[in-house]
Amino acid sequence: MAFVTGSASSLADLLTGIQNACTTNGWTLSGSVLHKGTCYMELKVSGSFITLRGGRGIDGSNALTNATDQAVANLGIVSMGIAFAFPMTYFIHVLASPDEVYVVVNYGVVYYQTLGFGQSALSGMAASGNWYCGPTISTSIHLGFNTPQGAEYDGVGGGNGAAFSLFCRENAAPTNHSRGVDHGLDGLNTWAELGCKYDWASLYWRQPNQWNSESILIPIRAYAQRPSGFISPVLECAHARQVNIASLADQQIITLGTDKWKIYPWWSRGATNTRGTADSGLGGHAIRYDGA
Amino acid sequence: MAHAIGFVDNTGTEGLAHWQMLLLIKTTAEANGWTTLRYLNPTDGGNRELILKGVGLSGTEEIYIGFRAYHSATADYYNMTVAAFTGYVSANVFTSQPGYFERGVCAHNQRIDYWLAVNAQRIFFGLKVGSPSVYEIAYAGKFYPYATPEQYPYPMALFGTLPNATPATRYSDVSSTHGTGARGANIRDSDAALLAPGNGYLRDLLGNWVMFGCLPWMANTNNAATIRRDTGGYYQALKSVLYTGVANNPGTTGNVWGELDGIRYISGFNNVGENTATIGGNLNVMLGDVFRTGIGDFFLLEMN
Numbered sequence: 001m002a003f004v005t006g007s008a009s010s011l012a013d014l015l016t017g018i019q020n021a022c023t024t025n026g027w028t029l030s031g032s033v034l035h036k037g038t039c040y041m042e043l044k045v046s047g048s049f050i051t052l053r054g055g056r057g058i059d060g061s062n063a064l065t066n067a068t069d070q071a072v073a074n075l076g077i078v079s080m081g082i083a084f085a086f087p088m089t090y091f092i093h094v095l096a097s098p099d100e101v102y103v104v105v106n107y108g109v110v111y112y113q114t115l116g117f118g119q120s121a122l123s124g125m126a127a128s129g130n131w132y133c134g135p136t137i138s139t140s141i142h143l144g145f146n147t148p149q150g151a152e153y154d155g156v157g158g159g160n161g162a163a164f165s166l167f168c169r170e171n172a173a174p175t176n177h178s179r180g181v182d183h184g185l186d187g188l189n190t191w192a193e194l195g196c197k198y199d200w201a202s203l204y205w206r207q208p209n210q211w212n213s214e215s216i217l218i219p220i221r222a223y224a225q226r227p228s229g230f231i232s233p234v235l236e237c238a239h240a241r242q243v244n245i246a247s248l249a250d251q252q253i254i255t256l257g258t259d260k261w262k263i264y265p266w267w268s269r270g271a272t273n274t275r276g277t278a279d280s281g282l283g284g285h286a287i288r289y290d291g292a
Numbered sequence: 293m294a295h296a297i298g299f300v301d302n303t304g305t306e307g308l309a310h311w312q313m314l315l316l317i318k319t320t321a322e323a324n325g326w327t328t329l330r331y332l333n334p335t336d337g338g339n340r341e342l343i344l345k346g347v348g349l350s351g352t353e354e355i356y357i358g359f360r361a362y363h364s365a366t367a368d369y370y371n372m373t374v375a376a377f378t379g380y381v382s383a384n385v386f387t388s389q390p391g392y393f394e395r396g397v398c399a400h401n402q403r404i405d406y407w408l409a410v411n412a413q414r415i416f417f418g419l420k421v422g423s424p425s426v427y428e429i430a431y432a433g434k435f436y437p438y439a440t441p442e443q444y445p446y447p448m449a450l451f452g453t454l455p456n457a458t459p460a461t462r463y464s465d466v467s468s469t470h471g472t473g474a475r476g477a478n479i480r481d482s483d484a485a486l487l488a489p490g491n492g493y494l495r496d497l498l499g500n501w502v503m504f505g506c507l508p509w510m511a512n513t514n515n516a517a518t519i520r521r522d523t524g525g526y527y528q529a530l531k532s533v534l535y536t537g538v539a540n541n542p543g544t545t546g547n548v549w550g551e552l553d554g555i556r557y558i559s560g561f562n563n564v565g566e567n568t569a570t571i572g573g574n575l576n577v578m579l580g581d582v583f584r585t586g587i588g589d590f591f592l593l594e595m596n
Contacts, residue, residue: 122523123524194515202511203533216438
């Protein structure tokens with residue numbers, strides 16, 4: 001497991017940084033596909049984005065096979081009038097058992113974006129368990145949580161949810177999904193899944209605690225939609241959590257027992273749990289940290 | 293630390309099944325590090341009482357919990373209670389002990405099948421009562437707090453299946469207030485405070501016993517407890533996360549406190565009560581919520 005940080009002057013530079021961080025920590029690069037074991041992820045520069053999508057293998061031309069049927073994740077979105085600017089700082093967490101990689105970029109001082117990919121460790125799936133998640137390029141994105149009423153009932157308040165959070169979004173149209181889990185349940189060759197917004201909205205909205213001003217780390221899960229309206233868990237991120245960042249600083253490293261976690265806003269820090277017009281409220285990620 | 297699975301009935305030394313259960317809690321607790329401070333077993337039909345002191349997982353704590361058995365032969369209910377205290381005064385009656393808080397759980401004078409789990413910080417049990425049967429779960433002792441011992445020294449949780457200490461409720465009652473406290477309060481009213489019915493309580497920093505909400509039972513809509521199922525035959529045992537307060541008042545009333553020790557959510561999809569699983573080397577048994585048998589009405593009890 002490793003933590004790599006650096007500065008990128010372009011998307012190509014950033015992609016090279018991601019590839020190098022992975023290949024020096026157990027991953028193999030074949031064409032545009034990073035792979036380790038049975039986990040295959042394609043990252044490439046596409047226009048003004050780095051796109052990410054998963055598959056189950058590569059062919060003789062290093063092209064992804066059995067690729068996701070969900071939309072790619074896009075790092076590099078220009079949103080809310082905030083340009084994706086260079087040079088930018090990147091933070092790459094390459095983690096194992098299970099394999100998970102998180103790429104966080106910081107630009108314009110206060111803005112962040114996060115990509116994640118890996119392989120689910122949950123039992124019972126009928127496919128590879130490979131997963132990926134990142135920002136959407138939908139034009140109707142929501143930066144963070146909506147109203148508390150929405151959170152208690154509707155998670156992120158409709159639309160496409162917290163577009164920059166890991167798996168905390170509506171089950172919107174696949175074009176807005178920007179994430180997938182290769183679960184293979186019900187004989188379907190789909191990577192479609194539901195996020196986890198209702199899993200923990202009741203906790204988020206009660207953070208930070210009144211009594212000690214602290215916030216807990218909350219598991220990130222994804223669920224497959226099953227027949228008759230049921231859901232099955234298909235992913236629980238081993239190395240990332242959701243967290244309310246009201247009492248935490250951007251990029252702060254916290255220690256809990258023997259574990260260290262690095263804190264990042266979903267997009268940009270706001271003043272309240274509710275998202276603002278140009279911030280993602282107090283939603284954030286805690287990613288396992290192996291740096292010094 | 294220890295568990296006991298079996299049944300008690302009205303043929304034992306105590307004469308009534310719920311009395312026998314109280315004695316079983318006493319002997320099992322004593323064998324696992326708890327000290328009996330009081331055990332009253334009158335034979336005139338009066339309430340029986342048990343007060344225990346535990347040392348916690350650190351071995352240096354002082355945890356006070358209690359149990360009672362009460363009944364009415366004429367009304368045909370034979371129940372138990374769980375209680376928690378902050379100390380013990382030998383001259384005081386049960387209900388006047390320091391920090392007293394108590395909730396009831398339905399039992400029976402005839403055969404009760406039980407699942408009793410005892411460790412150094414808490415005791416909980418599940419009872420199968422009557423025929424057709426209902427499942428009664430009760431818990432007394434510490435939970436796992438999201439805090440250090442210095443921050444939160446006495447994180448106690450307490451629940452039975454009844455909304456009061458010693459109500460005259462028979463196990464056959466099917467009202468909404470007869471339910472397992474582990475699932476927490478009903479919270480379906482916008483961002484308002486937690487709403488009854490809810491039989492689960494925790495002791496907050498100020499020493500107040502407050503009704504808690506509990507995930508995942510209170511999760512909603514797309515992730516509701518009622519629509520969760522297995523993944524290819526594997527069931528995820530989800531921790532019971534306790535919270536209180538009003539939503540979207542960060543820093544004012546909202547709090548997330550910790551997790552119950554040994555009681556988790558499991559889906560009832562293609563699953564039935566008393567199914568077992570071994571997790572981390574420990575036996576787990578699945579019990580329902582009194583008379584409820586819905587998908588989201590089950591609890592996984594770790595026999596440890």
